[in-house]
Amino acid sequence: MEKNVCIIGLGYIGLPTAVMFANNGVKVHGVDINEKAVNMIAQKQLHIEENGLQERLERAIDEGYLTVSTEPIEASTYIVAVPSPINPDRTANVEYIRSATAAIVPYLKKGALVILESTVPPKTVENVMLPELRKSGLVLGEELFVSHSPERVIPGRIFEELTNNDRIVGGIDEKSAQMTKELYEAFVKGTIHLTDATTAELVKVMENTYRDVNIAFANELAKIGDKLDVNIWEAVKFANFHPRVNIHSPGPGVGGHCIAVDPWFIVELEPELSKIVKLSRDTNDAMPAYVAEQTKELLQAHTAGGNKIAVLGLSFKGDVDDKRESPAITVIEQLQQREFDVTSFDPHVKEISHPTQKATLEEALAGANIVVIVTDHTEFKQLSPEMIAPHVADRIIFDTKNILDRTEWEAAGFRHRLLGDSKE
Incomplete structure (x- = not known):
């Protein structure tokens, strides 16, 4: 099978990832259900803002390494990069993951690799993706390989971080993890760390939860600073001169698809064991x-x-x-x-x-x-x-x-x- 990648989801993560592979000599087909976005991309126009994306997109299409449509195609590797939002009741909505996985099942062939990039609650690969993938009739770990490799980038610096950040790869088995590592070596200069899928899922959620808890601490300090007539920004700066202290900055709240969402995945899974996590979320949401x-x-x-x-x-x-x-x-x-x-x-x-x-x-x-x-x-x-x-x-x-x-x-x-x- 010719080595090529089909990426499901062409948003803030999927599109930069697609052009990154394409710019590094990997044939990529991008898929999104948003017809307007697909048409814009095909015409080398952006539906999202990201530094350096325009020129990289033009190069990818002009050199023939990137095509886009609203339907998947047969490929050696599939990367799922669709949203995993929070429901109004603060539970995870994994239906985009489920439907994206189901959409690729008819195209899967022996030896294919499926990678989930979306940030998800732990056990999503096991409980949501694998049941759908088994419908292909392919034997997991022998004929079909699956992993989770969560993105770890920040908007505005995506290409720099895609290249230089360490990457976590969690496979359902060692071969799945190794195949994923070899794929991302096309552009990743950071260290690629191998583990199992559930650990990789938890690691990504932990990273964003750590930042959310830290920001909640800073926001509590901001309110205290208001009461004490102290400039908390100056106080935080001085505290951070300590070699083992790194307090984040306060602000009007926490946003984005990661930090404002991912901690709820932990709360949903273990509400009685995640009291600090929930309190931090409530603090920042307030x-x-x-x-x-x-x-x-x-x-x-x-x-x-x-x-x-x-x-x-x-x-x-x-x-x-x-x-x-x-x-x-x-x-x-x-x-x-x-x-x-x-x-x-x-x-x-x-x-x-x-x-x-x-x-x-x-x-x-x-x-x-x-x-x-x-x-x-x-x-x-x-x-x-x-x-x-x-x-x-x-x-x-x-x-x-x-x-x-x-x-x-x-x-x-x-x-x-x-x-x-x-x-x-």
Whole structure:
């Protein structure tokens, strides 16, 4: 069988992975149920934002190493990279994994390798994928090989991290793991560590849960800093000079498909044994309401009944367009529940995709009584008081990401408030 890869899911992970293989001489066929996305990719247009993706996509298609469609094809390797979201009740939704696996079954041939890249609850390979794959009639571990190799990248730096990060590969047996390792060696320069599938599933969830717990600690400290009249950002910086301390930064909440989701996989599996994990999730999920309440107090204290709020940022992190689980969206919802008039702007979210969203910064700022920064885009770091002042009704700015120079803004007559530092 000719060595080629069929990737199911062409989103924030699947598409970069597809072009990475293609740019390294591996024939790739990408599949997605989103016809619009498939048509855009075929025309070398992006439906997601990622540094370096455009030129890599053009090269992959022009050199004939990448094709796309809405249906799988016969291949030597299948990579499943579809979403694994959280249901409203905080349980994992693995139906995308199940349906993607079922979709490739008719195409499987003897010797094929199936890799799950999606981040999933432990035992998903065993309990969700393998029952579907057995329908192929192929003997697992002898005629059909299966592994889990979770992505470990961050939006905005995906290609750098795909190349240089260590990678975890968990096979249902040693041969499955080894075959997967040999495939990823096409571009991975980091060490590829081999284990079993369930351990690999847990490792990825553990990594993101560690970060979520750390951020929850920082957010608790931010609230304490507000009470003590201490700049918690400065306190964290000093604490991190200790060689064995690494406290993360506070913020308006936690977003993205990983950190805001994966800890719930652990809570769902072992609710009585994951109390710290759940408390951390609840703490971070409560931060948008805390930001909204702090904003309300600022308006009540420093305006004559001001009601208009300009929120800067819609994506979950700086310099990307990804709004999945974004705390910015929840901050807006919390402000609207308090009956404020909210407008928003995000330079990276090109299409108008939220009811409060304005096409330009000036439109969002027009007549605002307070400006609230919830995403640390480079464009927002470069804002100056001179740019903002002509458009707002009141000179009040609430920085939840610590990206502005307080001295500069206060010198220009702005009331500057920093999350985690109640001094104004």
